[in-house]
Amino acid sequence: xxxxxxxxxxxxxxxxxxxxxxxxxxxxxxxxxxxxxxxxxxxxxxxxxxxxxxxxxxxxxxxxxxxxxxxxxxxxxxxxxxxxxxxxxxxxxxxxxxxxxxxxxxxxxxxxxxxxxxxxxxxxxxxxxxxxxxxxxxxxxxxxxxxxxxxxxxxxxxxxxxxxxxxxxxxxxxxxxxxxxxxxxxxxxxxxxxxxxxxxxxxxxxxxxxxxxxxxxxxxxxxxxxxxxxxxxxxxxxx
Amino acid sequence: xxxxxxxxxxxxxxxxxxxxxxxxxxxxxxxxxxxxxxxxxxxxxxxxxxxxxxxxxxxxxxxxxxxxxxxxxxxxxxxxxxxxxxxxxxxxxxxxxxxxxxxxxxxxxxxxxxxxxxxxxxxxxxxxxxxxxxxxxxxxxxxxxxxxxxxxxxxxxxxxxxxxxxxxxxxxxxxxxxxxxxxxxxxxxxxxxxxxxxxxxxxxxxxxxxxxxxxxxxxxxxxxxxxxxxxxxxxxx
Numbered sequence: 001x002x003x004x005x006x007x008x009x010x011x012x013x014x015x016x017x018x019x020x021x022x023x024x025x026x027x028x029x030x031x032x033x034x035x036x037x038x039x040x041x042x043x044x045x046x047x048x049x050x051x052x053x054x055x056x057x058x059x060x061x062x063x064x065x066x067x068x069x070x071x072x073x074x075x076x077x078x079x080x081x082x083x084x085x086x087x088x089x090x091x092x093x094x095x096x097x098x099x100x101x102x103x104x105x106x107x108x109x110x111x112x113x114x115x116x117x118x119x120x121x122x123x124x125x126x127x128x129x130x131x132x133x134x135x136x137x138x139x140x141x142x143x144x145x146x147x148x149x150x151x152x153x154x155x156x157x158x159x160x161x162x163x164x165x166x167x168x169x170x171x172x173x174x175x176x177x178x179x180x181x182x183x184x185x186x187x188x189x190x191x192x193x194x195x196x197x198x199x200x201x202x203x204x205x206x207x208x209x210x211x212x213x214x215x216x217x218x219x220x221x222x223x224x225x226x227x228x229x230x231x232x233x234x235x236x237x238x239x
Numbered sequence: 240x241x242x243x244x245x246x247x248x249x250x251x252x253x254x255x256x257x258x259x260x261x262x263x264x265x266x267x268x269x270x271x272x273x274x275x276x277x278x279x280x281x282x283x284x285x286x287x288x289x290x291x292x293x294x295x296x297x298x299x300x301x302x303x304x305x306x307x308x309x310x311x312x313x314x315x316x317x318x319x320x321x322x323x324x325x326x327x328x329x330x331x332x333x334x335x336x337x338x339x340x341x342x343x344x345x346x347x348x349x350x351x352x353x354x355x356x357x358x359x360x361x362x363x364x365x366x367x368x369x370x371x372x373x374x375x376x377x378x379x380x381x382x383x384x385x386x387x388x389x390x391x392x393x394x395x396x397x398x399x400x401x402x403x404x405x406x407x408x409x410x411x412x413x414x415x416x417x418x419x420x421x422x423x424x425x426x427x428x429x430x431x432x433x434x435x436x437x438x439x440x441x442x443x444x445x446x447x448x449x450x451x452x453x454x455x456x457x458x459x460x461x462x463x464x465x466x467x468x469x470x471x472x473x474x475x476x
Contacts (some may be wrong), residue, residue, distance in 0.1 A: 051398050084246060085246055089250070092257055100260075100264060106268070107272060110275035110278075171399065209400075212398050213400075
């Protein structure tokens with residue numbers, strides 16, 4: 001008995017690999033600290049690439065990869081990075097990972113690569129990535145930095161996909177266009193699941209062209225911020 | 240604290256490691272990139288004759304695309320006088336570079352598709368849209384006047400407006416059956432017209448809200464297909 005009691009505190013000292021703190025690193029950016037709706041970072045690409053769901057999903061995966069691994073590598077190097085050049089070193093790490101993503105995507109799915117065009121390259125300038133490196137990875141252990149990177153990438157991706165679903169559904173009437181999962185949902189012809197021309201009281205329905213333009217993304221993100229704050233009142237006092 | 244020498248050493252090592260990783264990756268993936276790009280361009284050409292293929296061009300597998308190109312398509316390069324230039328393939332012609340040359344020196348790619356419905360001549364045209372270049376592949380029937388299909392692409396036209404020339408199948412479907420020559424044999428090309436078609440043989444409906452891209456398509460077709468006139472004349476005789 002005495003032995004087991006003595007062992008317990010020792011076991012407690014070792015930090016668990018995935019405890020409540022680590023879980024919070026993943027979930028916080030999805031809600032309380034969302035990079036887009038709370039910190040309003042990464043708006044440029046969120047406006048530009050969200051016309052279709054499929055490229056947005058690919059973009060989200062790319063950003064998760066870049067935030068996760070740039071956080072990991074920065075954290076691994078954090079003690080040896082000279083203070084005077086730390087920003088440029090972070091930038092080199094980010095740029096390397098983005099170039100890797102770009103090269104791999106070009107080899108795996110050329111059509112999506114063409115669609116995303118410059119926006120993959122522009123992940124380098126996405127404030128979320130560098131913001132996390134400066135604010136978190138430079139001061140934290142690799143594993144936690146890695147989780148923080150994944151969390152923030154997911155927080156960005158979640159908003160991206162919500163916006164893209166709304167824009168594609170109301171702008172084009174389809175979902176996942178361009179991928180093997182493509183479905184035509186709502187529109188005025190028999191190609192769509194919900195054929196509005198066949199239902200008399202829906203005959204007025206047309207796909208909204210505004211949704212395809214970047215302006216619509218701005219409105220949607222604005223409304224999302226509003227909804228998010230109403231639903232989570234503690235955000236209202238944050239800024 | 241770090242002194243200058245340490246900083247320089249750190250940055251130098253980092254740069255060398257990164258450069259090594261990226262150059263290895265780029266060299267390793269280069270053949271796949273080139274292959275993907277070639278297939279992407281070939282699919283764009285095939286989408287002009289989509290109605291004569293078994294499947295939509297975008298649904299074709301890479302192998303099917305290569306197979307159609309090796310079995311049913313003859314690639315020809317012609318000069319502005321209509322002479323066939325031997326020893327070059329149409330797919331090696333870079334239209335963006337050709338467009339920068341003086342008109343008389345340009346080379347023109349022709350893809351001749353020999354299928355069950357006869358021969359189709361697919362020609363390449365290139366022009367300017369609103370923001371950047373636009374281009375297209377136009378398939379002609381063997382009378383060199385009737386359009387059998389068209390496909391367009393662009394660098395940076397506005398999504399939902401100018402980009403509809405590529406994204407909206409209803410736009411390029413309109414071109415099927417249009418005539419380049421009028422009843423008297425004069426070259427009139429096909430006009431992308433705003434506000435209703437008056438002459439259904441030579442006009443298609445423009446995309447609303449995309450006047451400059453639509454005008455760009457009209458101009459590109461008029462000028463681009465005319466370049467091929469000497470070649471068509473030679474085949475006819």
